[in-house]
Amino acid sequence: MPKGSNQKFKLYRLAQIMLEKTDEDHYISMPEIKDALAEYDVTADRKSIYNDLRDLSVLGVEVEGEPVGNRYHYHVINRTFELPELKLLVDAIQSSKFITEKKSNALIKKLETLVSRYDAQKLQRQVYVSGRIKTMNESIYYTVDAIHHAISENKKIKFQYFQWNVKKEMELRHNGAWYHISPWGLSWDDENYYLVGYDSDAGMIKHYRVDKMLHIKMSDEVREGKEHFKKLNMAEYAKKSFGMFGGKEQTVKLRVHNKLAGVIIDRFGKNVIMIPTDEEHFNVNVDVHVSRQFLGWVFSLGEDIKIVGPDEVVEQMRREIERLGKVYCKENKAEE
The missing domain is CATH 2.30.30 (SH3 type barrels.)
Known part of the structure; x- marks a missing residue:
């Protein structure tokens, strides 16, 4: 059998073919492998392909053969990433506001190369799930x-x-x-x-x-x-800063309805101490940077949460409510 012009790439092309054309549910036969190699101008007989399929394990590509009648067909059985893992990565990229639409698509295309062409289609469908606002800064x-x-x-x-x-x-x-x-x-x-x-x-x-x-x-x-960052826990810093807006760090006491327990845990973690005050409410002390963003977060949760201390933070909330009240009163009068 005359050798093709790209014989030195034989093992690489075989790995490429197996990774692209096979997965847990899709197989390829020996004649199909030979035809696929021929498309890259690589020739091979059946015996050498058997040996090459075994050698692929050295490259981290595990191939398994299964009998079908009096023949075998082959597929890759292990990959670096499983499809559900890649779907999680795709969703993370797509939902990341700071990654531009252009870069999101480019990154997802690269992730598609880690699975077969059949599973890549499943990742492509993920791309169009969201129409989230993305940053416009490509740099x-x-x-x-x-x-x-x-x-x-x-x-x-x-x-x-x-x-x-x-x-x-x-x-x-x-x-x-x-x-x-x-x-x-x-x-x-x-x-x-x-x-x-x-x-x-x-x-x-x-x-x-x-x-x-x-x-x-x-x-x-x-x-x-x-010296400032030696004593700074970055995770704690982010947790205390609402929307990463600064403000005086204080321990704020909140009176919260039991139905918002999950909201408190999601924001401040499981280590917060929630002390029951009656059958429907609990008190919790949280360390935060007191800013308008923090006050707005409390305000957004309505009557089911209340700042009860310290007095200066309670007064800040009163002033913020008054300020917003004046804004909307002015607008209403202007419209009349």
Whole structure:
């Protein structure tokens, strides 16, 4: 049998064929394997293919043969990822607000190469499940990489920060001034990615939406603020910050209806201590950064939750309710 021009790629092409064309429910026969190799200009006899199928295990591709009548057919039995695992990854990518639609599709296409073409179709169907709003900043992936690189090099970073204006245009904050920050970590909150870093000029920890950072570059200066982050638990920090908005950290006492127990646990974790006050309510102390976002979260839960202490936080809530009341009263009078 004359050899094809791509014989040196024989084992690689065989692995490619088996991974693409077979799975737990789809098999391929020996004649079909030979035909598929021929499409890559690779020739092989039955005996050499038997040996090659065994050798594929060295590459981490396990192939099993099963008898059908007086013949055998073959399929891959183990893969790095199972289909349900990849579906979870696809859903995570699709639901991630900070990943653009273009990049989401590109990442999912790469995940499809990890399964057979039949299972890839099942992943493709997943892509169209959601019409979630996605970020429009394509550079976010490089920004994240630059942040991690600066952290590993123990260096500060410089970047510009933008916001959207009413014309739907990027508008640089602080007239385009460069932010000079010591990066210490990345945090995920409310479907957004945040840089958590130390601002030396302000002498405090701050956080920034990664998808709103532009033109990031690593500085020659060594990071500062280590003493602040030694005692900072990043997971706890994110849990205390509602929507990653800052505010004075305080222990707030809440009186909560029993039906909101799940809401409290989802937000603050199972370790919170819920003390029954009567048959329908409990008190819980939570450590939070008291901001309008926190007050808004409490307000959104209605009459089933109430801030009962400290007094200054109760007063903040009263003032916020009064402020909003005035806003809506003014609007109603204007409409009349």
